[in-house]
Amino acid sequence: MKSLFTLLGIFIVVGSTVAQIKFERAYFIDNQGKKTECWIKNADWRDNPNSFVYRFSENERSTSASIENVQEFGIHNFSKYVRASVEIDRSSGDISKMDYFGNAVFHTEQLFLKVLIEGEASLYLYEDGDLRLFFFQVPGQGIRQLIYKKYIVDPNTIASNVEFREQLGTHLKCERERVDLSKNLNYYKSELIKYFIAYHQCKGLSFTNYEAVVKRDLFNLRITSGLGFSAFTFSGVDGFPQKIIPRIGLDAELVLPFNKSKWAFFVEPNLQTFLATESIRGDLTAINYRSLELPLGLRHYFFVTEDLRFTLNAAYTFDFAFKSALSLSDGSKYDLKGGNVFALGAGMAYKKFSAELRWYENKDLLRLYPFLESDLSKVGLVLGWKVR
Secondary structure: OHHHHHHHHHHHHHHHHHOOOOEEEEEEEEOOOOEEEEEEEOOOOOOOOOEEEEEOOOOOOOEEEEOOOEEEEEEOOOEEEEEEEEEEOOOOOOHHHOOOOOOOOOEEEEEEEEEEEEEOOEEEEEEEOOEEEEEEEOOOOOOEEOOOEEEEEEOOEEEEEOHHHHHHHHHOOOOOOOOOHHHHOOOOHHHHHHHHHHHHHHHOOOEEEHHHHOOOOOEEEEEEEEEEEEEEEEOOEEEEEEEEEEEEEEEEEEEOOOHHHOEEEEEOOEEEEEEEEEEEOOEEEEEEEEEEEEEEEEEEEEEOOOOEEEEEEEEEEEEEEOOOEEEEOOOOEEEOOOOOEEEEEEEEEEOOEEEEEEEEOOEOOOOOOOOOOEEEEEEEEEEEEEOO
């Protein structure tokens, strides 16, 4: 396993050197109200930033700007942030950090808030670690937090302060709506965005939905095939030499909606077999190993161009053997059990095609028999074609 992590470290260093640092057309407004067109490094921030890196042209040296000297910045056709001094309640939803007070406890902070909906009523997002808070603004008032707080009533009861429903029902009211939609609203980004959109549409007002500007392909599905290079030894003897075995499967990938879609969870169920017969120490021995392999892991992309990217991934692989046995010429038969192991992979993807080399930990298929030891070693070549 140590060698696998060594290889992973090498690939991270190599991948980082080729990954593209992308600056995109943008602007910022300074404290004097001056708007400057520029190129901003688009990190697709998971947490709201306090600063950003920019250039005046694609080829100039970059510099940084911070919340102290910028009141607004945006990346064209992607995102917009505004500086605001707000009253914020940072109460955690983690039960180990909850308190016994239902009311929000505010203190003043200066933040860059991400604009989700901009119009007569605007919706903003603030994220910091596991904290996700929403803010809103209506005409004649400053930006205020939409209040949602979980708190402890007693050791067996957790309650929620859902004041945000009352805030929205009071300040975002459309007479044409016969039903108060805020009463059953959940504190989710998707539901709040829909509520603000419905408000503007009900009143016939124009608005900008910044979330609709960003098109993300969050689910990918690939048909996979390829080859496994496997060898099997048992009881300390030279067993079955390396064989090339075919594999077929599916790769389902869920892309995380931040950091420019560089991270994804994946699962890649695949079927493979290891069939061989060898004369080992004068004894004719046959292996019949069939398994359903189920890697669950995390994948990282290094974008070189829009179409070309390198990949690294790490997975925990479940292995379910069926109708598998090691048979000797004297009639002895030993059942083979799949083993769960770690795996690391590195590869590339170009448009719909992908290719990956995957290294697996060795596994003991004869672990049901204390007097026998075995090692199945494997390296896989995984080829994929994106169908969705």
